[in-house]
Amino acid sequence: MMENxxxxxxxxxxxxxxxxxxxxxxxxxxxxxxYGLIGRNGAGKTTLLSVxxxxxxxxxxxxxxxxxxxxxxEKALNNFCFSREIMAGTQNAIASMKGKDYLxxxxxxxxxxxxxxxxxxxxxxxxxxxxxxxxxxKGMLSMITIIIALASKAPFTILDEPVAGLDVFMRKKFYxxxxxxxxxxxxxxxISTHIxxxxxxxxxxxxxxxxxxxxxxxxxxxxxxRSFRVSGxxxxxxxxxxxxxxxxxxxxxxxxxITVMLKEGETIDDTCDVTIQPVxxxxxFVALCNEKEGTYEK
Amino acid sequence: MNELxxxxxxxxxxxxxxxxxxxxxxxLLEEERVPSTNELAKMYTINPATAAKGxxxxxxxxxxxxxxxxxxxxxxxxxxxxxxxxxxxxKENYILAMVREAKGLGLRKKDIVxxxxxxxxx
Numbered sequence: 001m002m003e004n005x006x007x008x009x010x011x012x013x014x015x016x017x018x019x020x021x022x023x024x025x026x027x028x029x030x031x032x033x034x035y036g037l038i039g040r041n042g043a044g045k046t047t048l049l050s051v052x053x054x055x056x057x058x059x060x061x062x063x064x065x066x067x068x069x070x071x072x073x074e075k076a077l078n079n080f081c082f083s084r085e086i087m088a089g090t091q092n093a094i095a096s097m098k099g100k101d102y103l104x105x106x107x108x109x110x111x112x113x114x115x116x117x118x119x120x121x122x123x124x125x126x127x128x129x130x131x132x133x134x135x136x137x138k139g140m141l142s143m144i145t146i147i148i149a150l151a152s153k154a155p156f157t158i159l160d161e162p163v164a165g166l167d168v169f170m171r172k173k174f175y176x177x178x179x180x181x182x183x184x185x186x187x188x189x190x191i192s193t194h195i196x197x198x199x200x201x202x203x204x205x206x207x208x209x210x211x212x213x214x215x216x217x218x219x220x221x222x223x224x225x226r227s228f229r230v231s232g233x234x235x236x237x238x239x240x241x242x243x244x245x246x247x248x249x250x251x252x253x254x255x256x257x258i259t260v261m262l263k264e265g266e267t268i269d270d271t272c273d274v275t276i277q278p279v280x281x282x283x284x285f286v287a288l289c290n291e292k293e294g295t296y297e298k
Numbered sequence: 299m300n301e302l303x304x305x306x307x308x309x310x311x312x313x314x315x316x317x318x319x320x321x322x323x324x325x326l327l328e329e330e331r332v333p334s335t336n337e338l339a340k341m342y343t344i345n346p347a348t349a350a351k352g353x354x355x356x357x358x359x360x361x362x363x364x365x366x367x368x369x370x371x372x373x374x375x376x377x378x379x380x381x382x383x384x385x386x387x388x389k390e391n392y393i394l395a396m397v398r399e400a401k402g403l404g405l406r407k408k409d410i411v412x413x414x415x416x417x418x419x420x
Contacts, residue, residue, distance in 0.1 A: 034345060175343045183336040183346055201309050201344040221348055225308050273402065278307060 005031040005066055005079060005155055005188070007052065012061035014044075014051055021047045023212040025061070029190065031155060034182060036203035036220070037192040038281075040289055044212045045192045046085075049158050053082040065156075078111050081154035085161045086141040088133040099129035099136065099144060112153035121147045121177075125170075138165030146174055149189075150181055158190045163198070171195065175202050200224070200281040210289045220281060223261075227284050231257035232274035240272035248287035259287035299325070299333070299341065309344055313352030318361065318380045321372055328372045332362060359383070 012025035021044045029035060039045045050056035052063060054070045054077060063070045070076045086102075088095045094102065103122075107113045122129055125143045133141070142165050149159045163171045178189065179202065193199045200206075200220055208215040216223070230237055234256040241260050249258045259279065260268060268276055279287075301316050303309055320326040333341065338349040353370060356362040361376045373379075400410055 172343060176340055179340050179343065179346070183339060201303065201342070201348065204345045204347050220345075221308055221310060221351070 003031075003155070007063070007065050007156060009052060009063045010061055012048075012051065012063065013059045014047055014056070015059045021212055022051065022058075025212075025214055027207070027214060027217065029156075029188065031188045032186045033188055033204045034178070034202060035188070035190045036199050036206045037190060037209060038194075038196055038206060038285055039192075039209035041194075043209045043289075045209055046160055048209060049082060049160055049190070049192065050084075053077075053080045053158060055082060079155045080158070081110055081149055081152035081156070082158045083145045083149035083152070083160065083162070085164060086133065086145055088136065088141060095132065095134040097133050099127065099131060099133060099140075102133060102144060103129065103147065106148045106152065110148075110152040110154060114151045114153050117153075118147055118151035121150060124173075124177075139167065139170065142166050143170070146177070150177060153185075154187070156188050156190070160192050161194070162191060163193060163195055171198055175199070178202065196282040196285055197280055206281065208285060208288060215288055223284065224279070224281055226262045227279050228260050228262070228268060229257060229277045229279050229283065230260055230268060230274050231255065231277075232272070236272045236274050240269045240274045240276075242269070244268065248290055259284065303342055303344070309342075310348050310352035310355070313338060313342070313344075313349055314355045317352070317356060318384075321361070321376050322380055326372055328374050328376055330372050331368070332370045332372060334369055 007029040009025055009027050012022055012027075013020070014022040025048065037045055037049070047056065051058050052070075054063065054072070057071065065076045065079060068076050086094065103118060107115060107118065121143075125140075125147070127140060127143050127147075133144075136144070142162055145159065146162050149157050149162065163174055166174065175198070178191075181187065182189065191199065191203070203220045205217060206220045206223065207217045230240055232240075233254055234251065237256045237258060241258060244266055245261045245263065246258045247261070249256060261284075262268070268274075270276060299316055299320055301312075301319070303312050317326065317332060321328075326332060332353075335346050335350040335353055338344070338353070339346040342349070353362065357364060357370070359379070360373055361379060362370050363373050364370055396410070
């Protein structure tokens, strides 16, 4: 098992010029878990991941690992691997590089690099690493980021959109490889993704980032278990969910549907004539992030 | 253990139910080893903590037992235990939902009873 590590950020802010991308982020990540980071396009996910791993300076706030500041701290940074999404088209320095040279650079950069694992994964993915990066498809570039993340053997490994461009077989393969590595080593993983449903069951905890703020950080299964969709005649629905935390009400004629998130000990009044349905993580995400400020009904 | 997970209920409950169903169907026999938490995690692509939660439900109810260092096994008498538990939950899981729907449709008790009699022998 790995050494116990706690990654913590307090009052984290990041602005690009006048644009505030991250506003007052407080987050504690413990080692030995698989975390998921979800958020809409532009929510600040990549910025958060790059600031957390000190690849990008924070405008304000503090990031520590076991109490030690992370910024320009080589010892602390050795714990991290932030495997970024590669965009060979725009990042010209990378475009002409061959896949194997890119991986070679990673092998020098990461202190715990496992070359044998990297080679096995190249075979497993049937990846042609002699090709220049610019010739690789989106999915193949994702495979390279996955290889780097897994072979880095970093105690704290962060993957930004690792399944982008991968087909459904490869996405499943990725989660299996991830679980295989996780069950063997107990490394900590933080993964951002837009394909929420496929990741939901793998993630022990989910972090929802919305508009530069953390909306929620919770055990995924517990969150799903306490969330429901209630629908029926508007007056009945309102009676059934009275006093409960609700969001994203939708009305169609006399009908209404609403998402409810129960707190401990709360129940939906099921003597009302309503339909109560379980919801998925992506339903919860949409319900929480879809609406504009002010429609959140408590 | 070839069933598919769905979104109708918690994953750990589904894992527990799938193992139970496999015991009922004789896919898993009493005193036989069941897949470990890590094996279940990889089999279903789920977090090992979730798989463990499902397995622990069955350990707590005495359907599975742990042999230290070896793994998890189906307890003797597990099949009967599952059957009697499912019988106990039958009213909650099936009858109440049926009665609710029936009431909404204005069906009466004798209508339901005669429907049951028409599809079920003694």
